[in-house]
Amino acid sequence: MSLPARLIRPVIADLEPYTPILPLDVLAARLGLPVERLVKLDANENPYGPAPRARAALANEPFYHIYPDPGHTRLRAALSAYTGQPVERILCGAGADELIDLILRLCIDPGDTVIDCPPTFGMYSFDTGVCGGQVATVPRRADFSLDLEGIERVASARKAKILFLTTPNNPTGNLLSPAELEQLLRLPLLVVVDEAYIEFAGVGQGFGAWVGRHENLAVLRTFSKWAGLAGLRVGYGLLPEWLAEQLWKIKQPYNVSVAAQEAAIASLEDRAHLLANVARIVAERERLLPLLAALPFLQPLPSAANFILCRVVERPARELKLALERQGVLVRYYSTPLLRDYIRISAGTPEQSTALLQALHTLI
Known part of the structure; x- marks a missing residue:
């Protein structure tokens, strides 16, 4: 028996690693695009960032x-x-x-x-x-x-x-x-x-x-x-x-x-500053829902979070995800059986939504 086989717990040796979302600089290098070209809507991050007091505390x-x-x-x-x-x-x-x-x-x-x-x-x-x-x-x-x-x-x-x-x-x-x-x-x-x-x-x-x-x-x-x-x-x-x-x-x-x-x-x-940003994100989520529903290949679901899950019809969801990625728009795709026909889109800024919708309309 090899040393690794003797030392590593079998449940770990057989475990599939978790696949995390990659950071902007790594994604940009992989796609051959400048970071500023990317529209990152794949990890449900807050597009407005930390509160002013938090930035000051860190500084x-x-x-x-x-x-x-x-x-x-x-x-x-x-x-x-x-x-x-x-x-x-x-x-x-x-x-x-x-x-x-x-x-x-x-x-x-x-x-x-x-x-x-x-x-x-x-x-x-x-x-x-x-x-x-x-x-x-x-x-x-x-x-x-x-x-x-x-x-x-x-x-x-x-x-x-x-x-x-x-x-x-x-x-x-x-x-x-x-x-x-x-x-x-x-x-x-x-x-x-x-x-x-x-x-x-x-x-x-x-x-x-x-x-x-x-x-x-x-x-x-x-x-x-x-x-x-x-x-x-x-x-x-x-x-x-x-x-x-x-x-x-x-x-x-x-x-x-x-x-x-x-x-x-x-x-x-x-909190007042942060909750105002939360309200902006929620408003953008609600604005985005009917705009996504108007596309012939997306069926968005109502959401109480800062993202929207969309069923993809008429084409494979993974192909749609990759087509958006080629335009610098990043959304989440899951290869699991229950979700392989879906993509998840984070609610971002109005400018990010505009870039997303423009990219989606090129794919009609």
């Missing part, structure tokens, strides 16, 4: 040479004021992605079951595989609503430990209803609700206020989308205290950088 921070606060003390206090949850229920991470990974590493032994409801965010199943867990898939219905009865059957038959849900769901854009969540919280498992896009949904604090009333509910959030801090990697969890206490044991001590903590605190202080 003026004097302590980049000092390790960051491992307890995220000031950031958690600011998040407590923002969410209404006590600091004991708040844990920060290098994006919500780190918190997904931490929860799975805390709870999942090899062979344990995690319920996934595709199409949805791919990190839930990916991180489950890294832990050696088993993913029990309960596909969404034709309209992308949850199959509640299917989830309940699998939870019982497989003695599942965790159920991941996203609201608004990525990439379909639909919301989880309070009645659905109430029903699923009766199951004997941990329900993790990922609210990465909740600020675009017009539902206030989402399900964050429910944490503490249900010992099996965890809510994850991020500063990547609404606050324009995707490149700094900072998110947080609103968690039952028993879960937060255990996660503190296993998180890396300095997991959220000085820059990320300062920018996140400043973002919370500059």
Whole structure:
């Protein structure tokens, strides 16, 4: 047996790597186009970027040479004021992605079951595989609503430990209803609700206020989308205290950088500016919907997030994605069976929408 074969865990050796979105400079080099020619609508990033106070905080921070606060003390206090949850229920991470990974590493032994409801965010199943867990898939219905009865059957038959849900769901854009969540919280498992896009949904604090009333509910959030801090990697969890206490044991001590903590605190202080940008993005999403629907080969779905999922008809969705890419317009295509006929388009600036529509009209 070779050394790699002896050392590497079999579940990792057999694992398909996660395919992330590439940054602008790498994409520009690959396409042979200048960066300024690219219209990046493939990763649901905030086109307006960080708040002015966040930019100032990053420029003026004097302590980049000092390790960051491992307890995220000031950031958690600011998040407590923002969410209404006590600091004991708040844990920060290098994006919500780190918190997904931490929860799975805390709870999942090899062979344990995690319920996934595709199409949805791919990190839930990916991180489950890294832990050696088993993913029990309960596909969404034709309209992308949850199959509640299917989830309940699998939870019982497989003695599942965790159920991941996203609201608004990525990439379909639909919301989880309070009645659905109430029903699923009766199951004997941990329900993790990922609210990465909740600020675009017009539902206030989402399900964050429910944490503490249900010992099996965890809510994850991020500063990547609404606050324009995707490149700094900072998110947080609103968690039952028993879960937060255990996660503190296993998180890396300095997991959220000085820059990320300062920018996140400043973002919370500059909410009025950021929420005005959120409103601009939502308005652009709503303006774009009928314009996309007017094209003969696109059938866009309503969305409560900062993106629109479109069914592609009359041609392969992948070919449409590549045709747009050749014109410098980047959208997301998924090769998975449930989504191979769809593309996802991020809501950007009016100027980005104009470039997108011009490119689409050349393909009629």
